[in-house]
Amino acid sequence: MINVKYKYFINPVAMVKKIILHYVNEGYIVVDCTVGNGNDTLLLAKMVGESGMVYGFDIQAMAIDKTRNKLIEHGLEKRVNLINSGHENIDMYVKDRVHLVVYNLGYLPGGDKKIITTPDTTLESIMKALNLLNANGLLLVTCYTGHKGGMLEKEKVEEFLISLDQRKFNVLKFNFINQKNNPPILYGVEKL
Numbered sequence: 001m002i003n004v005k006y007k008y009f010i011n012p013v014a015m016v017k018k019i020i021l022h023y024v025n026e027g028y029i030v031v032d033c034t035v036g037n038g039n040d041t042l043l044l045a046k047m048v049g050e051s052g053m054v055y056g057f058d059i060q061a062m063a064i065d066k067t068r069n070k071l072i073e074h075g076l077e078k079r080v081n082l083i084n085s086g087h088e089n090i091d092m093y094v095k096d097r098v099h100l101v102v103y104n105l106g107y108l109p110g111g112d113k114k115i116i117t118t119p120d121t122t123l124e125s126i127m128k129a130l131n132l133l134n135a136n137g138l139l140l141v142t143c144y145t146g147h148k149g150g151m152l153e154k155e156k157v158e159e160f161l162i163s164l165d166q167r168k169f170n171v172l173k174f175n176f177i178n179q180k181n182n183p184p185i186l187y188g189v190e191k192l
Contacts, residue, residue, distance in 0.1 A: 012174055012186030016040070016102065016140050019188070020047060023138060027051040028099040031132075033087035033125055034058060034117065036108050038067030044102070045076040054080040055094050057087045060115060063108050087117075087125040090132065099137050101129040105153055106144035116149050119156035126160065130169070130191065139189040146182035154185060161187055168192055 010018070020040070024030060026049035032041045035056040044054045058064050064084045071077040083093050087103070103126075105117045129139055141161075143154040161171045169192060175185040 009176075011176070012142050012184045013104075015174055015186055016142060017043065019138065019140060020044060020100070020102070024048060024100055029053050029096045030055070030100040031090065031094060031098055031102070031129065032056045033090065033101060033103045033129070034105065035063050035067045035082065036104055037063070037110065038070040040102055040104065041067050041080060041082075042070050042074060042076065044100075045071060045074075045079040048079060050079065052079060053096075055090075055098075056080055056082045057085060057090065057093075058082075058108075059084070059086050060108055060111060062111060086121055088121040088128070090125055091128045094132055096132075097134045097137075098129075098132050099134055101133065101137075101139045103139075103141040104144075105142065105157070106147055106150055113147060116147065117153060118149065119153045122153060123156060123160055126157070130164075130189070133191040135191060137191045139191075141187040141189075143185045143187070144182070145185070150182075157187065161189060164189070 024047035028048045030044050035041045035058040041056045061084055064082050071080055107113045107116045145151045145154050170190040172188045176183050
């Protein structure tokens with residue numbers, strides 16, 4: 001196993017955390033479309049403060065329960081509305097304009113690797129999320145390609161994001177291009 005250390009360049013997962021820490025403020029309304037093990041949800045709950053709100057989606061009850069327990073442990077459960085539903089239903093639960101939407105696509109780390117996000121529901125969710133974003137709102141999508149279905153989902157997400165009107169959205173792609181073992185890829189979208 002190769003031990004890779006970064007001095008200035010960080011991986012996409014760490015980049016998402018840095019963006020959250022830099023961008024999210026007290027009172028913001030944010031959405032974690034894939035709560036997974038609850039790490040991003042917990043960070044978002046800390047950042048939005050008492051006057052903000054985090055909506056967290058996951059189709060797996062195990063992920064919702066794990067995240068709820070993590071939030072309770074930190075006394076932040078009142079700042080988060082956990083929703084045991086697919087992120088494609090974002091518009092059924094989120095009626096507010098939002099500042100940030102975050103996705104970690106793939107499977108639940110430590111869970112059943114057969115339960116994965118899929119291109120159809122992910123694209124439906126992203127389209128709806130873009131409509132919910134405030135002006136200058138951000139959408140962050142981390143794609144994992146090393147599992148079955150991951151590469152296809154990444155290709156569909158990228159194809160859709162490339163098609164966005166540059167007069168309405170700025171879109172970037174952040175990834176290492178010389179690393180093996182399918183490193184994650186981060187897509188960032190800023191609504192203008």
